[in-house]
Amino acid sequence: MRLHRNLVFAVVDCLQLIFNKGEYADKQLRKTLKLDKRWGSRDRGFIAETVYDIVRWQRLYAKIGDAHKPYKQEDLFRMFAVWATLKGIKLAQWPQFHNTPTRRIKGRFDELSKIRKYKASIPDWLDELGLTELGNLWEEEIYAQNETAPVILRANQLLTNRSELIKSLANENIYAHPVKGLQDAVRLKERADVFKTETFKKGWFEVQDSSSQQVTELLSPEPGQRIVDTCAGAGGKTLHIASLMQNKGQIISLDIYKKKLVELKRRARRAKAFNIETRHIDNNKVIKKLHGSADAVLIDAPCSGLGVLRRNPDAKWKLKPDFITKIQQTQQELLQAYSKLLKPKGTLVYATCSILPSENTKQVQTFLTSEAGQGFKLIEDRSILTHQTGQDGFYMAKLKKV
Numbered sequence: 001m002r003l004h005r006n007l008v009f010a011v012v013d014c015l016q017l018i019f020n021k022g023e024y025a026d027k028q029l030r031k032t033l034k035l036d037k038r039w040g041s042r043d044r045g046f047i048a049e050t051v052y053d054i055v056r057w058q059r060l061y062a063k064i065g066d067a068h069k070p071y072k073q074e075d076l077f078r079m080f081a082v083w084a085t086l087k088g089i090k091l092a093q094w095p096q097f098h099n100t101p102t103r104r105i106k107g108r109f110d111e112l113s114k115i116r117k118y119k120a121s122i123p124d125w126l127d128e129l130g131l132t133e134l135g136n137l138w139e140e141e142i143y144a145q146n147e148t149a150p151v152i153l154r155a156n157q158l159l160t161n162r163s164e165l166i167k168s169l170a171n172e173n174i175y176a177h178p179v180k181g182l183q184d185a186v187r188l189k190e191r192a193d194v195f196k197t198e199t200f201k202k203g204w205f206e207v208q209d210s211s212s213q214q215v216t217e218l219l220s221p222e223p224g225q226r227i228v229d230t231c232a233g234a235g236g237k238t239l240h241i242a243s244l245m246q247n248k249g250q251i252i253s254l255d256i257y258k259k260k261l262v263e264l265k266r267r268a269r270r271a272k273a274f275n276i277e278t279r280h281i282d283n284n285k286v287i288k289k290l291h292g293s294a295d296a297v298l299i300d301a302p303c304s305g306l307g308v309l310r311r312n313p314d315a316k317w318k319l320k321p322d323f324i325t326k327i328q329q330t331q332q333e334l335l336q337a338y339s340k341l342l343k344p345k346g347t348l349v350y351a352t353c354s355i356l357p358s359e360n361t362k363q364v365q366t367f368l369t370s371e372a373g374q375g376f377k378l379i380e381d382r383s384i385l386t387h388q389t390g391q392d393g394f395y396m397a398k399l400k401k402v
């Protein structure tokens with residue numbers, strides 16, 4: 001592989017903004033990729049993969065390349081040189097790469113790979129927390145969180161079915177196969193920019209990991225029901241619920257951020273999902289009005305996101321221990337408050353994309369032993385770990401109001 005100067009500079013500039021200015025990796029990358037219209041899909045792929053790799057392995061590469069924050073341009077070039085050397089890519093004869101100690105890089109890599117926090121490239125506090133919470137499952141799990149995630153789509157039953165979707169994508173030279181154990185999931189054979197396809201424009205699918213699809217299947221929405229998606233965000237799960245309800249019945253999608261609900265509405269129009277009403281939680285009355293009214297309630301709670309580091313590697317550097325403590329309080333408050341929305345015999349699903357028991361099983365246990373949880377029974381729960389399943393790390397619990 002030959003390194004192209006403008007692509008490598010684009011990577012370094014993008015990393016500078018992510019590491020030093022705290023920009024979100026996905027947002028910054030989207031901006032970077034718009035900088036030069038002449039870049040083809042290979043060029044864009046190179047920039048995206050390299051930026052994500054260096055974000056993912058920041059601690060390890062910085063240690064090997066002796067780079068210190070805030071990174072100067074030469075630090076970032078050294079980190080890039082570490083990345084290229086470990087990938088077996090020949091460095092170009094540019095001044096930025098003069099005297100790169102290729103052998104030493106490989107030696108340092110071997111040495112540091114014996115220490116988990118470097119090998120996994122994570123902050124010390126996260127390594128300690130993971131070990132406390134997950135014990136001997138932690139090591140394999142955090143390594144699995146550094147792998148690249150597959151692209152999984154969900155066929156929109158309102159407009160198509162899984163086999164039609166696979167055919168339609170194949171007509172656009174994108175190859176996919178069904179995911180076992182799920183009704184609508186398909187896995188791409190290779191990463192592709194699916195958002196540019198006609199199949200996407202027609203509303204035939206959403207990008208959604210298998211674990212996330214499992215959450216809605218566990219909720220088992222039925223046509224004609226009244227379902228409240230309490231933490232709907234931009235609607236990943238709302239749209240899946242709508243697809244399973246065949247546009248019959250009512251979905252009320254709530255969030256504390258109006259902007260996310262606007263995006264949800266836009267996506268619902270493309271998916272031809274017509275039974276969704278969004279409500280912005282801007283005061284207590286919004287929730288009170290819904291007390292005792294739902295057949296099923298989904299709490300897809302805000303969480304640490306430690307189950308989806310494969311997709312958001314920069315969360316390793318943005319997360320802070322006190323955020324996790326705060327979010328745990330919020331999770332319990334949401335269980336206490338939103339469980340009140342159910343009718344008798346209603347179904348409650350609590351889910352997170354975290355792998356920490358303190359955000360998952362422990363929250364449900366605390367709820368069940370609290371006053372608000374007295375009328376509830378745990379029917380089933382699943383803790384999904386990436387190293388065991390290849391799926392995003394998730395937790396989901398189904399409870400019944402008895």
Ligand SMILES: C[S@@+](CC[C@H](N)C(=O)[O-])C[C@H]1O[C@@H](n2cnc3c(N)ncnc32)[C@H](O)[C@@H]1O
Binds near residue numbers: 232237238256
């Ligand atoms: C895990 S995300 C939801 C993802 C979404 N359900 C999906 O499938 O795409 C959690 C959401 O909870 C929202 N949230 C945070 N605090 C909340 C609260 N007190 N009540 C309702 N939603 C809240 C956040 O804005 C965020 O959109």
